Amino acid sequence: MPDNLPVRAILRASFARCRHHPGITILSFWPVLTTTLVFMMAFHVRIWWAVATMAAIVTLETYLWVAAWHRFIILDEYPTPCFSRREWRYFRTSFLIGAAILMAMVGLSVLVKIIGDVFDQPLLALATAPAVGLATFWLLTPLILTLPAHAIGLAPGTARTAAILQGQRWRFMALLSAVPAANLMLTGLCAILPPPFGTVADIVAILSHPVEVGVLSLSYMWLRTGDIPARP
Numbered sequence: 551m552p553d554n555l556p557v558r559a560i561l562r563a564s565f566a567r568c569r570h571h572p573g574i575t576i577l578s579f580w581p582v583l584t585t586t587l588v589f590m591m592a593f594h595v596r597i598w599w600a601v602a603t604m605a606a607i608v609t610l611e612t613y614l615w616v617a618a619w620h621r622f623i624i625l626d627e628y629p630t631p632c633f634s635r636r637e638w639r640y641f642r643t644s645f646l647i648g649a650a651i652l653m654a655m656v657g658l659s660v661l662v663k664i665i666g667d668v669f670d671q672p673l674l675a676l677a678t679a680p681a682v683g684l685a686t687f688w689l690l691t692p693l694i695l696t697l698p699a700h701a702i703g704l705a706p707g708t709a710r711t712a713a714i715l716q717g718q719r720w721r722f723m724a725l726l727s728a729v730p731a732a733n734l735m736l737t738g739l740c741a742i743l744p745p746p747f748g749t750v751a752d753i754v755a756i757l758s759h760p761v762e763v764g765v766l767s768l769s770y771m772w773l774r775t776g777d778i779p780a781r782p
Contacts (some may be wrong), residue, residue: 555721555772561728563778564764567623574622574629575760613641616763620701623767626779639700647693654686691719694726698770714773722769729762 568575614631617640622629658679666675692712699706715722733755740750768778 555718555725555769556778557721557725557728560725560765560768560772560778561761563768564623564761567764568760613637613644616640617701619760619763620698620767623764624698624702624771636700636703639705640697643693643696643700647690650690650693651686654682658682687723688719691715691722691726694766695722695770695773698767701767718773722773725765725769726762729758729765733758 611631614633614637615629617637618629618631621627661682662675662678665678666672692708692715695711695715696706696708699711736754772778
Protein backbone atom coordinates (compact mmCIF):
# COMPACT_ATOMS: atom_id res chain seq x y z
CA MET A 551 0.00 0.00 0.00
CA PRO A 552 1.47 3.38 -0.99
CA ASP A 553 1.91 5.94 1.73
CA ASN A 554 -0.02 8.64 -0.13
CA LEU A 555 -3.33 8.69 -1.95
CA PRO A 556 -2.49 7.56 -5.53
CA VAL A 557 -3.89 10.55 -7.40
CA ARG A 558 -2.88 9.51 -10.93
CA ALA A 559 -3.92 5.89 -10.45
CA ILE A 560 -7.38 6.91 -9.22
CA LEU A 561 -7.88 9.34 -12.10
CA ARG A 562 -6.81 6.68 -14.62
CA ALA A 563 -9.07 4.07 -13.01
CA SER A 564 -12.10 6.38 -13.07
CA PHE A 565 -11.54 7.30 -16.73
CA ALA A 566 -11.01 3.61 -17.57
CA ARG A 567 -14.29 2.65 -15.87
CA CYS A 568 -16.20 5.03 -18.15
CA ARG A 569 -14.15 4.14 -21.23
CA HIS A 570 -14.62 0.38 -20.85
CA HIS A 571 -18.35 0.72 -20.14
CA PRO A 572 -19.57 3.50 -22.46
CA GLY A 573 -23.03 1.98 -22.80
CA ILE A 574 -23.60 1.79 -19.05
CA THR A 575 -22.19 5.30 -18.63
CA ILE A 576 -24.55 6.79 -21.22
CA LEU A 577 -27.56 4.83 -20.02
CA SER A 578 -26.86 5.85 -16.43
CA PHE A 579 -26.65 9.59 -17.07
CA TRP A 580 -28.81 10.24 -20.13
CA PRO A 581 -32.00 10.91 -18.08
CA VAL A 582 -30.14 13.62 -16.14
CA LEU A 583 -28.65 15.06 -19.34
CA THR A 584 -32.00 15.06 -21.15
CA THR A 585 -33.84 16.73 -18.28
CA THR A 586 -31.01 19.27 -17.93
CA LEU A 587 -31.37 20.21 -21.61
CA VAL A 588 -35.14 20.68 -21.18
CA PHE A 589 -34.42 22.81 -18.08
CA MET A 590 -32.02 24.98 -20.10
CA MET A 591 -34.57 25.41 -22.90
CA ALA A 592 -37.31 26.36 -20.44
CA PHE A 593 -34.98 28.85 -18.76
CA HIS A 594 -34.06 30.36 -22.14
CA VAL A 595 -37.70 31.00 -23.08
CA ARG A 596 -38.50 32.07 -19.49
CA ILE A 597 -41.23 29.53 -18.74
CA TRP A 598 -40.68 29.76 -15.02
CA TRP A 599 -43.08 27.03 -13.88
CA ALA A 600 -41.28 24.63 -16.21
CA VAL A 601 -37.91 25.86 -14.91
CA ALA A 602 -38.92 25.13 -11.31
CA THR A 603 -40.35 21.71 -12.22
CA MET A 604 -37.32 20.69 -14.26
CA ALA A 605 -34.94 21.94 -11.55
CA ALA A 606 -36.65 19.70 -8.98
CA ILE A 607 -36.59 16.71 -11.35
CA VAL A 608 -32.94 17.27 -12.28
CA THR A 609 -31.98 17.47 -8.60
CA LEU A 610 -33.77 14.23 -7.68
CA GLU A 611 -32.54 12.37 -10.77
CA THR A 612 -28.98 13.49 -10.18
CA TYR A 613 -28.92 12.26 -6.57
CA LEU A 614 -30.44 8.88 -7.48
CA TRP A 615 -28.20 8.24 -10.48
CA VAL A 616 -25.03 9.45 -8.77
CA ALA A 617 -25.70 7.16 -5.81
CA ALA A 618 -26.24 4.29 -8.27
CA TRP A 619 -22.95 5.13 -10.01
CA HIS A 620 -21.12 5.00 -6.68
CA ARG A 621 -22.45 1.46 -6.23
CA PHE A 622 -21.34 0.53 -9.75
CA ILE A 623 -17.80 1.71 -9.03
CA ILE A 624 -17.51 0.23 -5.53
CA LEU A 625 -19.68 -2.90 -5.66
CA ASP A 626 -19.73 -3.55 -9.43
CA GLU A 627 -23.51 -3.39 -9.16
CA TYR A 628 -25.39 -2.44 -12.34
CA PRO A 629 -26.48 1.19 -11.81
CA THR A 630 -30.21 1.15 -11.16
CA PRO A 631 -31.72 4.17 -9.39
CA CYS A 632 -34.01 3.54 -6.46
CA PHE A 633 -35.06 5.39 -3.35
CA SER A 634 -34.45 3.78 0.03
CA ARG A 635 -32.82 4.66 3.35
CA ARG A 636 -29.37 4.78 1.77
CA GLU A 637 -30.51 7.24 -0.93
CA TRP A 638 -32.19 9.33 1.75
CA ARG A 639 -28.91 9.49 3.69
CA TYR A 640 -27.11 10.44 0.49
CA PHE A 641 -29.66 13.17 -0.30
CA ARG A 642 -29.58 14.52 3.27
CA THR A 643 -25.77 14.68 3.34
CA SER A 644 -25.66 16.35 -0.08
CA PHE A 645 -28.20 18.89 1.13
CA LEU A 646 -26.08 19.62 4.21
CA ILE A 647 -23.00 20.13 2.04
CA GLY A 648 -24.89 22.46 -0.28
CA ALA A 649 -26.33 24.41 2.65
CA ALA A 650 -22.88 24.77 4.22
CA ILE A 651 -21.43 26.05 0.93
CA LEU A 652 -24.32 28.51 0.56
CA MET A 653 -23.81 29.81 4.11
CA ALA A 654 -20.08 30.18 3.45
CA MET A 655 -20.80 32.16 0.27
CA VAL A 656 -23.21 34.47 2.09
CA GLY A 657 -20.75 34.97 4.93
CA LEU A 658 -17.95 35.57 2.44
CA SER A 659 -19.93 38.22 0.55
CA VAL A 660 -20.63 40.07 3.81
CA LEU A 661 -17.00 39.78 4.92
CA VAL A 662 -15.64 40.99 1.57
CA LYS A 663 -17.99 43.96 1.60
CA ILE A 664 -16.95 44.91 5.14
CA ILE A 665 -13.23 44.60 4.37
CA GLY A 666 -13.49 46.32 0.99
CA ASP A 667 -15.96 49.10 1.76
CA VAL A 668 -15.73 49.74 5.49
CA PHE A 669 -11.99 49.23 5.98
CA ASP A 670 -11.06 50.26 2.44
CA GLN A 671 -8.82 47.22 1.87
CA PRO A 672 -9.75 45.90 -1.61
CA LEU A 673 -6.66 43.71 -1.96
CA LEU A 674 -7.30 42.06 1.40
CA ALA A 675 -10.93 41.56 0.41
CA LEU A 676 -9.78 39.92 -2.82
CA ALA A 677 -7.44 37.57 -0.94
CA THR A 678 -10.19 36.64 1.54
CA ALA A 679 -12.31 34.82 -1.07
CA PRO A 680 -9.90 31.96 -1.91
CA ALA A 681 -8.89 31.65 1.76
CA VAL A 682 -12.50 31.19 2.89
CA GLY A 683 -13.22 28.85 -0.02
CA LEU A 684 -10.22 26.66 0.82
CA ALA A 685 -11.09 26.59 4.51
CA THR A 686 -14.69 25.61 3.73
CA PHE A 687 -13.52 22.83 1.41
CA TRP A 688 -11.07 21.57 4.05
CA LEU A 689 -13.76 21.47 6.73
CA LEU A 690 -16.27 19.72 4.47
CA THR A 691 -14.01 16.93 3.19
CA PRO A 692 -14.97 14.42 5.95
CA LEU A 693 -18.64 15.02 5.15
CA ILE A 694 -18.00 14.69 1.40
CA LEU A 695 -16.26 11.38 1.98
CA THR A 696 -19.40 9.94 3.63
CA LEU A 697 -21.31 10.22 0.32
CA PRO A 698 -20.01 7.02 -1.34
CA ALA A 699 -20.42 5.22 1.99
CA HIS A 700 -24.07 6.28 2.19
CA ALA A 701 -24.59 5.20 -1.43
CA ILE A 702 -23.61 1.60 -0.60
CA GLY A 703 -25.66 1.48 2.59
CA LEU A 704 -23.05 2.36 5.22
CA ALA A 705 -23.41 5.20 7.69
CA PRO A 706 -20.00 6.31 8.96
CA GLY A 707 -19.82 9.51 10.97
CA THR A 708 -17.60 12.42 10.04
CA ALA A 709 -15.26 11.50 12.90
CA ARG A 710 -14.62 8.16 11.21
CA THR A 711 -14.01 9.67 7.76
CA ALA A 712 -11.83 12.40 9.27
CA ALA A 713 -9.74 9.65 10.88
CA ILE A 714 -9.16 7.78 7.60
CA LEU A 715 -8.34 11.10 5.93
CA GLN A 716 -5.55 11.78 8.39
CA GLY A 717 -2.43 12.76 6.48
CA GLN A 718 -4.27 12.54 3.14
CA ARG A 719 -6.69 15.46 3.27
CA TRP A 720 -4.76 17.88 1.03
CA ARG A 721 -4.12 15.20 -1.60
CA PHE A 722 -7.79 14.21 -1.43
CA MET A 723 -8.82 17.83 -1.96
CA ALA A 724 -6.44 18.17 -4.91
CA LEU A 725 -7.79 14.96 -6.42
CA LEU A 726 -11.43 16.07 -6.12
CA SER A 727 -10.50 19.39 -7.72
CA ALA A 728 -8.60 17.90 -10.69
CA VAL A 729 -11.48 17.24 -13.11
CA PRO A 730 -13.46 20.43 -12.27
CA ALA A 731 -10.25 22.48 -12.65
CA ALA A 732 -9.61 20.91 -16.07
CA ASN A 733 -13.20 21.72 -17.10
CA LEU A 734 -12.78 25.30 -15.89
CA MET A 735 -9.60 25.75 -17.92
CA LEU A 736 -11.31 24.27 -20.99
CA THR A 737 -14.28 26.62 -20.52
CA GLY A 738 -11.95 29.61 -20.23
CA LEU A 739 -10.11 28.58 -23.37
CA CYS A 740 -13.32 28.04 -25.33
CA ALA A 741 -14.68 31.41 -24.18
CA ILE A 742 -12.19 33.20 -26.44
CA LEU A 743 -12.99 30.91 -29.40
CA PRO A 744 -16.06 30.96 -31.72
CA PRO A 745 -19.43 29.88 -30.21
CA PRO A 746 -19.36 26.17 -31.19
CA PHE A 747 -16.36 25.65 -28.93
CA GLY A 748 -18.32 26.90 -25.93
CA THR A 749 -20.92 24.20 -26.58
CA VAL A 750 -18.15 21.61 -26.76
CA ALA A 751 -16.86 22.75 -23.36
CA ASP A 752 -20.37 22.40 -21.88
CA ILE A 753 -20.75 18.89 -23.28
CA VAL A 754 -17.34 17.84 -21.96
CA ALA A 755 -18.21 19.22 -18.51
CA ILE A 756 -21.45 17.20 -18.46
CA LEU A 757 -19.81 14.01 -19.73
CA SER A 758 -17.03 14.27 -17.15
CA HIS A 759 -19.51 14.04 -14.28
CA PRO A 760 -19.29 10.20 -14.07
CA VAL A 761 -15.51 10.55 -13.87
CA GLU A 762 -15.80 12.96 -10.94
CA VAL A 763 -18.15 10.60 -9.12
CA GLY A 764 -15.79 7.69 -9.83
CA VAL A 765 -12.87 9.64 -8.39
CA LEU A 766 -14.75 10.11 -5.12
CA SER A 767 -15.76 6.43 -5.02
CA LEU A 768 -12.25 5.15 -5.71
CA SER A 769 -10.73 7.57 -3.20
CA TYR A 770 -13.10 6.25 -0.55
CA MET A 771 -12.16 2.66 -1.43
CA TRP A 772 -8.44 3.37 -1.21
CA LEU A 773 -8.74 5.28 2.06
CA ARG A 774 -10.87 2.51 3.55
CA THR A 775 -9.05 -0.58 2.25
CA GLY A 776 -5.71 0.66 0.93
CA ASP A 777 -6.49 -0.58 -2.57
CA ILE A 778 -8.50 0.23 -5.69
CA PRO A 779 -10.15 -2.46 -7.82
CA ALA A 780 -8.17 -3.85 -10.75
CA ARG A 781 -11.33 -4.46 -12.79
CA PRO A 782 -11.86 -2.07 -15.74
